[in-house]
Amino acid sequence: MDDATRLAVWDSRAPRSPRVRRRPLLLLLLAVCYAVAALGGVAASNAGNTYRSLDRPAWAPPTWLFGPVWTVLYAAAEAVWDAELAPAMNALGIALHEEAALDLLLEDLG
Known part of the structure; x- marks a missing residue:
């Protein structure tokens, strides 16, 4: 050979x-x-009806506030991610990005 x-x-x-x-x-x-x-x-396909049927306390925030509050929280997480803290928050940051994408998808489907 x-x-x-x-x-x-x-x-x-x-x-x-x-x-x-x-x-x-x-x-x-x-x-x-x-x-x-x-x-x-x-x-969770029937979660909206279940949530509306719950007896919520008087201090519970209105339902329309949920989206804006989580948007601000995700924007804050993105700001922290972009602030060069990624090595210290790598696992948390990836989880937050995945959670944000899933929430946006589910919100569009709902």
């Missing part, structure tokens, strides 16, 4: 990069996340 053939055989047996090996796991975890989100959406 000459050197070129030996090199070609060796290259074809080279281990794949860690990124390629983790791709199926990433796809599986994404599928699980979306399945759980869909299940939660189905389970």
Whole structure:
């Protein structure tokens, strides 16, 4: 076997990069996340009617205030994220961004 053939055989047996090996796991975890989100959406499909039927205390804020307050909170979280504090808040920041996106999606669907 000459050197070129030996090199070609060796290259074809080279281990794949860690990124390629983790791709199926990433796809599986994404599928699980979306399945759980869909299940939660189905389970909460009647949440608006349930919330309106609750006996809320007199000090409870009006329902129209929910959207603006959470918008301000998410904008504040974004400001903190942009203020170079990302290394200290990496996990929290990612969770807040995902929560914000999910809330916006669910608000549009509702």
